[in-house]
Amino acid sequence: MELTLWTYEGPPHVGAMRVASSMKDIHYVLHAPQGDTYADLLFTMIERRGQRPPVTYTTFQARDLGGDTAELVKRNITEAVERFKPKTLLVGESCTAELIQDQPGALAKGMGFDIPIVNLELPAYSKKENWGASETFYQIIRTLLKDKVNEIEKINPKRWMSLGRRPKVNILGPTLLGFRCRDDVIEIQRILSEQGIDTNVVAPLGSSPDDIARLTDADINICLYHEIAETSCEWLKRNCGMEYTTTIPIGIKNTISFINEVHEKLDLPLTNQEELEHKSKLPWYSKSVDSNYLTGKRVFIFGDGTHAIAAAKIAKDELGFDVVGLGTYSREMARQVRAAAKDLNIEALITNSYLEVEDAMKKASPELVLGTQMERHSAKRLGIPCSVISTPMHVQDVPARYSPQMGWEGANVIFDDWVHPLMMGLEEHLIDMFKHDFEFVDGHQSHLGHTATKGPENKEDEHARTNNSTQKKGTVIWTDSGRAELTKVPFFVRGKVKSNTEKYALSKGLPEISDETLYDAKAYFN
Amino acid sequence: MSKVDLNKETGPREVFCGLTSIVWLHRRMPDAFFLVVGSRTCAHLIQSAAGVMIFAEPRFGTAILEEKDLAGLADAHEELDRVVNDLISRRPEIKTLFLVGSCPSEVIKLDLATVAEKLNSRFLGQVRFVNYSGSGIETTFTQGEDGALKALVPLMESTDDEKLLLVGTLANNVEDRFKKIFNNIGITNVESFPPRQSTELPKIGKNTKVLLAQPYLSDTVRDLKHRGCEIIQAPFPLGVEGSTKWVLAAAAAFKINELKVHEVIAPLANRARQAIEKHKEILRGKKLFLLPESQLEISLARFLHNECEMELIEVGTPYLNRDLMEEELNLLPDNTKIVEGQHVEKQLDRVRASNPDLVVCGMGLANPLEAEGISTKWSIEMVFSPIHGIDQAADLAGLFSRPLTRNQILTSKSLATH
Numbered sequence A: 001m002e003l004t005l006w007t008y009e010g011p012p013h014v015g016a017m018r019v020a021s022s023m024k025d026i027h028y029v030l031h032a033p034q035g036d037t038y039a040d041l042l043f044t045m046i047e048r049r050g051q052r053p054p055v056t057y058t059t060f061q062a063r064d065l066g067g068d069t070a071e072l073v074k075r076n077i078t079e080a081v082e083r084f085k086p087k088t089l090l091v092g093e094s095c096t097a098e099l100i101q102d103q104p105g106a107l108a109k110g111m112g113f114d115i116p117i118v119n120l121e122l123p124a125y126s127k128k129e130n131w132g133a134s135e136t137f138y139q140i141i142r143t144l145l146k147d148k149v150n151e152i153e154k155i156n157p158k159r160w161m162s163l164g165r166r167p168k169v170n171i172l173g174p175t176l177l178g179f180r181c182r183d184d185v186i187e188i189q190r191i192l193s194e195q196g197i198d199t200n201v202v203a204p205l206g207s208s209p210d211d212i213a214r215l216t217d218a219d220i221n222i223c224l225y226h227e228i229a230e231t232s233c234e235w236l237k238r239n240c241g242m243e244y245t246t247t248i249p250i251g252i253k254n255t256i257s258f259i260n261e262v263h264e265k266l267d268l269p270l271t272n273q274e275e276l277e278h279k280s281k282l283p284w285y286s287k288s289v290d291s292n293y294l295t296g297k298r299v300f301i302f303g304d305g306t307h308a309i310a311a312a313k314i315a316k317d318e319l320g321f322d323v324v325g326l327g328t329y330s331r332e333m334a335r336q337v338r339a340a341a342k343d344l345n346i347e348a349l350i351t352n353s354y355l356e357v358e359d360a361m362k363k364a365s366p367e368l369v370l371g372t373q374m375e376r377h378s379a380k381r382l383g384i385p386c387s388v389i390s391t392p393m394h395v396q397d398v399p400a401r402y403s404p405q406m407g408w409e410g411a412n413v414i415f416d417d418w419v420h421p422l423m424m425g426l427e428e429h430l431i432d433m434f435k436h437d438f439e440f441v442d443g444h445q446s447h448l449g450h451t452a453t454k455g456p457e458n459k460e461d462e463h464a465r466t467n468n469s470t471q472k473k474g475t476v477i478w479t480d481s482g483r484a485e486l487t488k489v490p491f492f493v494r495g496k497v498k499s500n501t502e503k504y505a506l507s508k509g510l511p512e513i514s515d516e517t518l519y520d521a522k523a524y525f526n
Numbered sequence B: 001m002s003k004v005d006l007n008k009e010t011g012p013r014e015v016f017c018g019l020t021s022i023v024w025l026h027r028r029m030p031d032a033f034f035l036v037v038g039s040r041t042c043a044h045l046i047q048s049a050a051g052v053m054i055f056a057e058p059r060f061g062t063a064i065l066e067e068k069d070l071a072g073l074a075d076a077h078e079e080l081d082r083v084v085n086d087l088i089s090r091r092p093e094i095k096t097l098f099l100v101g102s103c104p105s106e107v108i109k110l111d112l113a114t115v116a117e118k119l120n121s122r123f124l125g126q127v128r129f130v131n132y133s134g135s136g137i138e139t140t141f142t143q144g145e146d147g148a149l150k151a152l153v154p155l156m157e158s159t160d161d162e163k164l165l166l167v168g169t170l171a172n173n174v175e176d177r178f179k180k181i182f183n184n185i186g187i188t189n190v191e192s193f194p195p196r197q198s199t200e201l202p203k204i205g206k207n208t209k210v211l212l213a214q215p216y217l218s219d220t221v222r223d224l225k226h227r228g229c230e231i232i233q234a235p236f237p238l239g240v241e242g243s244t245k246w247v248l249a250a251a252a253a254f255k256i257n258e259l260k261v262h263e264v265i266a267p268l269a270n271r272a273r274q275a276i277e278k279h280k281e282i283l284r285g286k287k288l289f290l291l292p293e294s295q296l297e298i299s300l301a302r303f304l305h306n307e308c309e310m311e312l313i314e315v316g317t318p319y320l321n322r323d324l325m326e327e328e329l330n331l332l333p334d335n336t337k338i339v340e341g342q343h344v345e346k347q348l349d350r351v352r353a354s355n356p357d358l359v360v361c362g363m364g365l366a367n368p369l370e371a372e373g374i375s376t377k378w379s380i381e382m383v384f385s386p387i388h389g390i391d392q393a394a395d396l397a398g399l400f401s402r403p404l405t406r407n408q409i410l411t412s413k414s415l416a417t418h
Helices: A012-022 A034-046 A062-066 A069-084 A095-100 A104-109 A129-151 A159-163 A181-194 A209-213 A226-240 A252-266 A282-287 A289-294 A305-318 A331-343 A354-364 A373-382 A407-419 A425-434 A456-473 A480-488 A491-508 A515-525 B018-028 B040-050 B067-071 B073-090 B103-107 B112-122 B143-155 B172-185 B218-226 B239-253 B258-283 B297-306 B322-331 B344-354 B363-371 B380-384 B390-410
Strands: A002-004 A026-031 A055-057 A088-093 A117-119 A168-172 A198-203 A220-223 A243-245 A298-303 A322-328 A348-350 A368-371 A386-388 B005-009 B032-038 B060-064 B096-101 B128-133 B163-167 B190-193 B208-212 B287-290 B311-317 B337-341 B358-361 B376-378
Touching: A002 B073, A012 A026, A012 A034, A012 A055, A012 A088, A012 A129, A012 B040, A026 A069, A026 A104, A034 A055, A034 B018, A034 B040, A034 B363, A055 A069, A062 A069, A069 A088, A069 A104, A088 A104, A088 A129, A095 B040, A095 B103, A104 A117, A117 A129, A129 A209, A129 A226, A129 A331, A168 A181, A168 A226, A181 A198, A181 A252, A181 A407, A198 A209, A220 A226, A220 A252, A226 A243, A226 A305, A226 A331, A243 A252, A252 A305, A252 A407, A282 A289, A282 A305, A282 A407, A298 A305, A298 A354, A298 A373, A305 A322, A305 A331, A305 A407, A322 A331, A322 A354, A331 A348, A348 A354, A354 A373, A368 A373, A373 A386, A386 A407, A480 A491, A480 A515, A480 B172, A491 A515, A515 B258, A515 B390, B018 B032, B018 B040, B018 B143, B018 B380, B032 B040, B032 B073, B032 B103, B040 B060, B060 B073, B067 B073, B073 B096, B073 B112, B096 B112, B096 B143, B112 B128, B128 B143, B143 B218, B163 B172, B163 B218, B172 B190, B172 B239, B172 B258, B172 B390, B208 B218, B208 B239, B239 B258, B239 B297, B239 B322, B239 B390, B258 B390, B287 B297, B287 B344, B297 B311, B297 B322, B297 B390, B311 B344, B344 B363, B358 B363, B358 B390, B363 B376, B376 B380, B376 B390
Parallel strands: A026 A055, A026 A088, A088 A117, A168 A198, A168 A220, A220 A243, A298 A322, A298 A368, A322 A348, A368 A386, B005 B337, B032 B060, B032 B096, B096 B128, B163 B190, B163 B208, B287 B311, B287 B358, B311 B337, B358 B376
Antiparallel strands: A002 B060
16 A cells, blocks of 8 residues: 555556547547546646547446446447447456456457457556556557558568658657647657658557558657557567667757667668757757856756656756756656666656655755656745656646647757746846845845745735725725635735725725625625 | 426436545645545546645545555555554644545445544544545545545534534635624524534534535435434525525524514625626526536526526436425426436437537536537536625626636637637
């Protein structure tokens, strides 16, 4: 038993939902109680999706347990197939259903449907979300391609030459609720097409079972997110000989290595090597004199394996930071993260506990934190600037604007996102010069604003201001009951309520504001 | 009794489980901790529903069952002991610890009552342990509060003092307003359950008159009755009408003259009706469809029809307790279609077919419906916002008029021509 106050990853069936919801013409029947339907809001609220996830929950109840829950599963499967007409059906169970052992996948296979059925066995008590997504993606590919791979020849990555066409690749791994996947895919496709390389299929994001069936039309696979696609890429390599790339194109150096790796695998000559250095503004911005102040800034990094490793490399090699902490919650990638940490002469932190991460953060006393939304909160408490580089997703991580992490534009985004929370170099210099002038009595600090709240002092100030402002006008006085009522108003609207009530009192010629006046005013302005 | 059209439906549901109520219960009782004994799904559910990233260290958590816990039950008890010890040494300020059962803990029949009993004797005088189930195989959403309160009833001491007991979590400012109103009409001994401190449980007995502030407390009510409490029959304090009848019912139980009540309430009611007017202009004649979730649906439908003049297409409710809802059902227009339970797909078919102006639904369904051009109000806001009482009636109406107003602004010609 593990005490968890907050978790970086959801259960494995949420990973399966990420894959299912990313795809078209697919439906997932999930044997689960009603509470598990909360997972829909991850997609409809965080990703602001206009479609419901393609998931039917059996929502069995305690009273069903005495009876035949298997019948309930079958009824839901039948209804889902009739209503949604999927080209492939995923069937699985969440933590509770795993205990009652109805084996919904096996049931579904015995029902005589003429569509492929993927039986998802995702152990809820030992595995987590990313593993679940990876396993689901792999099982879909395996189910849809297992007959075909026996028939086709091993795929030679150089075959495009003899076939007389441009090289073609699959981009594997992007999903919904993955960090900036939507934009990374566009950026990577753009980079590849500039090199004369076509995209065969992007999956799971935006693909259908038909697309999965033609994965083998490509010459190689791009494994864009190891957490999700590595198992699938391995299987395709083992069974069809398809080569896959392992470089994650985050940062300039990695993007260039990635392009080189793709070219080598395809045996395609790289003709614009020297141009690549100039595709992003990051190298020049980092070199420009204003960035001198970035040198040796202490940075603490925590996130999923892919983004944490990439961040460490960019921080050290491309921005000249000093990496003082590196860690991940992805146990599947612990080995790689440990290796990256070793190169930096630090010890990697592999943990699921955000409190442990916060402790490590405190000890490392960084000047910048690169983490998940949870590290953003921890850093805020410690008064340290932070930029978010990894899942778990928050509505803020799905920006309206184009905002990739990968490729050239990704490097631009990263420069801005990591550097803006810090104080600009010139600005810092000037403030330091002028800090003894009376204009700076407020103690000008970085525009991050050192958000740590002052707590009681603020309240005192507010109280004093309340009295001052009313006494100055000399016309309205807040009575004790009025003031007491005002303090109960949520802080974020308190100012507005106060000024509205005073306006109301003045307009009615009232000398005092009591709690009743406050409610009169509330009704008046409603 | 009005002739409402009662229907039952079964099928796949789209409703939160009882664990979700921890989100407001832990805020009501800041000296309590809610420890869910469950799975990673439970932990993920609560943090997703609550958006808890804002908390330094929340007053709720999950003891996540792992494979080795499932192997043998004795182990699970020891493990839970260890987790509780850790938690209490870490959070010495906790006065009451709720052990909350979940779907997996119920299925493996983990006996939390026995665990709580053992822990109670060990931590006697330091921390109190109670247990209840918030599992989704037994409870929906707000029913979790019912379980938590029911678990506290045996800890309430007895008294013969006459008092009014408000039962069901209210926002603190709403609670204060209610107490003031009751004081003004002459009911001076008013207490609330749950209290603001878990250790300050009200005493109860044969002269305790219970007035329910929330409609989802069937089990708690039954146990309070067993303790001799008198349950006051009333509609729920949503809107001017509901709140007025609610106060009147309490006054009648205390044999207070109705005129006295009207004297106190009338100015508040007039002011509230005026404030509602603006929202009524927007809501009048608009067609409303309520999907089942918070169990407040019937009261909301009554308010939105009777005071805001909306037309009711269908009122969904996760379950219907006829006794508790009788007064509310009486206030609904004849032939109101009430659907208990859910088949979410069929219900959504009916939503689309009936072309509603506004749908009240859960967060999983809101954006998909909006994308189809149907305005929505997510129901979880009802349990997080202060909506009870006469003074909040216009705010309550505003929750429903805002999506319609917004829709109108965004679809106006000025934007479309851009």
